[in-house]
Amino acid sequence: MSRTARTVQTAQDTRAAAEWDYDRLVDIAGRHGTPVHVLDAGRLDRAARELLAALDSLSRPTRVYYSVKTNYLPYLxxxxxxxxxGADVVSGYELDAALAAGFRPEATVFNGPVKTEEELAAAVRHGVRVNIDGEQEIETLERLAAAAGRTIEVxxxxxxGLPLSTSSDPSYRTLAERAARRNRFGWPAGSAxxxxxxxxxxxxxxxxxTAVHAHLSSQIVHQDLMAAALEPILREAAALHRTFGLREVNIGGGFGVPGIRRxxxxxxxxxxxxxxxxxLPDEEPVMDVAGLLTGVDKRLGELGLADVALACEPGRWLVSDAMALVTRVMSRKELPDARWLILDGGNNVAPWTGSGEVHRMVPLGRSYAxxxxxxxxAGPLCYENDIHAASVELPEDMRVGDLLCLHDTGAYSLGRSNxxxxxRAAVVAVDGDREELVWRAETGADVFRLADPGARPSESP
Structure with a gap:
């Protein structure tokens, strides 16, 4: 482990933090300021290779659609x-970004609960398959395909309608079951x-x-619940296959990562x-993605879908561990009922803060007691929910100016930042000895760049 970091072990730790070069993170923070995101391209490549190897071991054709909404950083x-x-997109500008990044149109799918006519027209024009969620999409796609003089796959x-998480708290389980039944995405299996x-x-x-699609939830760690929830999807796919001859069953993503706890x-x-x-403490299982995919592959064969491709749409599982956020302690407050460390990176650059989601924190830059x-x-915002952790074990001698590394920040840290x-913060990519600023820090001028579009330059703020 780097001499400048002390790893604080918490209940959710399952990865070796030593893989990060903490001295390098300190150096990057010194040159680019804080808060700053750091993307380790090597970690990203390892996750991609691991997933592709798991899919290559299966008995059928397989496809991966990266969930662009998870992190649309062009470099990534x-x-x-x-x-x-391939790419999974849920908006027109994500489609543009995916194609510009080099994802092939024929290896791209358009998902999401709302798709405008302009977005559907772009999908048809590029040959991108649309997975229908809203019934109004059917008429629009038929009209667009007829105008193009061709048949398109959808x-x-x-x-x-089944929950993907559980708890020792029965009231949580009741709420999770109700939320699953009310889920607004997709159409209930077996329903009229x-x-x-x-x-x-x-x-x-x-x-x-030609395809069945499901995306069940996010940060799923209970593999047995995911397998159970996929069962009615696979059975529905088998019935549709007998009529339509499906080419693909897409089980979505949401595969949980071990570096965070919700x-x-x-x-x-x-x-x-x-x-x-x-x-009562709840166990935090670790999702065995290869085992899940193997089980789905076997079940598809049992249901008569031997020649149908198996697809998935991972986002967090690929990118979460590939990014870290380096932030600085700006204030230390010792109150009668709480001891606060207030950082310069908060909900604006770590938009999961306030949700109770806990990420591993590692102090950097010096020796600690x-x-x-x-x-x-907490973060720096004048906003009561800007809290990274209500209580976490860190060195007793933390002080103003110290650096903290927040791990597993690759998912939803850029697209949902504000x-x-x-x-917003900068993103620095490291690839071996190479280092590149791949997203510059936002300035105050950037914030107001869209203001008063009809005004003369002298009238703009």
């Missing part, structure tokens, strides 16, 4: 396109609504139903805590 997208992956998104939609697609002479508590936990109770203390860690109070 070009890297994954270079591994031969897929349909199906929902299982799904059957009606399929009939409408079949009645369109210029549409060919809270799985409900109202009962909160009430118990108010009475001084201690919640062996004694630790429970710290509350300029509420503070501006």
């Amino acid at each position: 997208c070009r890297r994954l396109a270079g591994h031969g992956m 897929g349909i998104r199906i929902s299982p 609504q799904l059957a009606g939609l399929v009939e409408r697609i079949a009645a369109c002479p210029h549409l060919s139903l 809270p799985r508590t409900g109202p009962l936990t909160a009430l118990w805590g108010m009475q001084g109770g201690t919640p 062996p004694a630790s203390a429970a710290w509350s860690v 300029n509420f109070i503070r501006t």
Whole structure:
């Protein structure tokens, strides 16, 4: 491990932090300022190779569509396109970004609950398959395909209505089950609504139903629950295959990573805590993606889908561990009921803050005392939910000016970042000995660049 870092072990740690060159992170922070994201291209490449190897070991054709919404950094997208992956996009500008990054149109799918006519027209023009989620898409796609004088392939998104996470708290389980039944994405497996939609697609002479799509959730760590939720999807696919001759079953992504932990508590936990109770600790399983894919491959064969391709749409699983955020302690407050470390990177650059999601934190840059203390860690925003961790063990002698590395920040850190109070951070990519600024830090002028578009330059802020 680097001499400038002390790894603080927490319950969710399952990876060796020593793979990061912490001295290099300190150097990057010194030259580019903080907060700053660092992308390790080598870690990204290793994740891509691991997933592709798992898919190559299966008995059928396989496809990977990288979930562009997870991190649309052009450098990162070009890297994954270079591994031969396809792209999963959910908007028109994501489609443009994916094609510009080198993802092939025929290896790209367009998902999402809303697709404008202009976006659908672009998909048809480029030969990108659309997975239908909204029923209005059927009429629009039929009209566009007829105007183009050709038949286009489409897929349909199906929902299982089953929860993907669990907890020792029964109130959490009840809420998760209700949310799964009310899920607005896709159409319920086995439902009259799904059957009606399929009939409408079949009645369109210029549409060919060739794919089933499902995306179940995000940060799924319970492999058994994911396998159970996929079962009705696979059964529905088998029934559709007998009629339409499917070419692909796409099980989506959401594969959980071990570097973060999300809270799985409900109202009962909160009430118990108010009475001084201690919640039962929940195990945090590690998703075996290769094992999951092997099981789905086998089940597809059992259901008569031996020649149908198996596809997936990973995002977080590929990029989460490939990025880290380096941020600096700006204030230390020791209050009667809390000890606070306030950083210069908050919800604006780490948009999961306030959700209870905990990332591993590693102090950098100097030797720290062996004694630790429970710290509350927050960002700089004048916003009550800008909190990285309500309580985390860090060195007792943390002080203003110290650096902290937040791990597993590759997913949703760029696309969901914002300029509420503070501006967005830079991204520096490292690839072996090479280093490149691949996304510059936002400035105040950038924030107001779109203001008063009809004004003369002298009238603009």
